[in-house]
């Protein structure tokens with residue numbers, strides 16, 4: 001609890017200056033501290049507008065409560081400043097640990113200094129927080145693999161390995177202020193670039209650099225607008241064969257633009273459109289033959305790892321990590337636990353999503 005934490009911090013501070021500052025999360029617990037049961041954990045999530053973050057919030061709360069913790073869950077509704085003040089308020093309320101999925105990965109430095117001053121350990125959830133030493137652990141997925149799955153799907157469906165082409169492709173990326181964006185994009189482009197070089201893939205809009213293809217806050221309507229503009233300018237007499245989309249909400253926006261441009265008929269079939277998160281609307285779209293693919297990430301597992309990390313940290317144990325190097329936040333490599341994503345399309349959604357317990361068959365009707 002708060003007093004226990006303060007007492008521990010005081011002891012740690014007196015005992016060793018070196019141990020306290022950046023490693024406070026790992027050194028405050030310990031058996032002498034007694035149980036962390038009844039401690040409160042603050043959870044700051046980005047937005048309720050996307051289904052996935054609702055699942056994340058619910059799952060983290062459930063796992064922590066099952067371990068005997070109290071929880072305070074807040075959503076910043078995609079406003080970085082709101083998220084900062086929510087975290088400030090959680091610190092003032094005396095939470096014992098923080099689990100944060102950042103909206104803007106660089107906006108949290110000030111507030112995380114306040115967390116460090118109050119000896120509150122911080123777990124960066126799904127999105128790595130950049131530019132601060134005050135983040136103790138990171139839990140996410142192998143984010144480059146997400147991008148590779150999207151690219152591999154396009155390569156396979158277009159038959160690029162068999163030398164087919166040229167095909168027209170357009171590229172979309174996520175929000176520029178989310179650290180995951182470049183991992184998804186780099187993972188995909190690593191595999192697509194050779195086909196751009198050989199001209200089997202052609203980007204008619206000419207927009208291929210990351211800063212030309214980002215989608216602020218992963219917003220579907222923003223992506224829809226960009227896709228419509230590209231269709232108007234570059235595809236009057238041509239058709240687009242594939243669209244690299246990093247996230248289901250963006251894919252739905254892209255598909256809306258395509259359909260209002262007449263795609264989706266026998267003479268003008270929809271292009272291959274990728275995605276991520278296996279959100280309900282996209283899974284239904286995949287079943288209906290519109291969106292082609294998504295990348296499933298088991299958010300219940302993500303939540304469980306985050307809850308276990310918080311529990312370990314508060315009890316003086318070192319959380320299990322499986323990657324200490326890949327995720328450098330500019331100040332330090334944050335010890336990470338990375339889960340594996342799964343590529344999903346019409347052929348395996350029942351096995352992955354229905355048998356796996358994410359959706360019932362009725363929900364997908």
Ligand code: GAL
Pocket residue numbers: 050052126127174178180218247276277
């Ligand atoms: C990313 C996350 C994706 C997707 C996206 C939009 O950070 O890794 O799975 O949810 O945000 O919310």
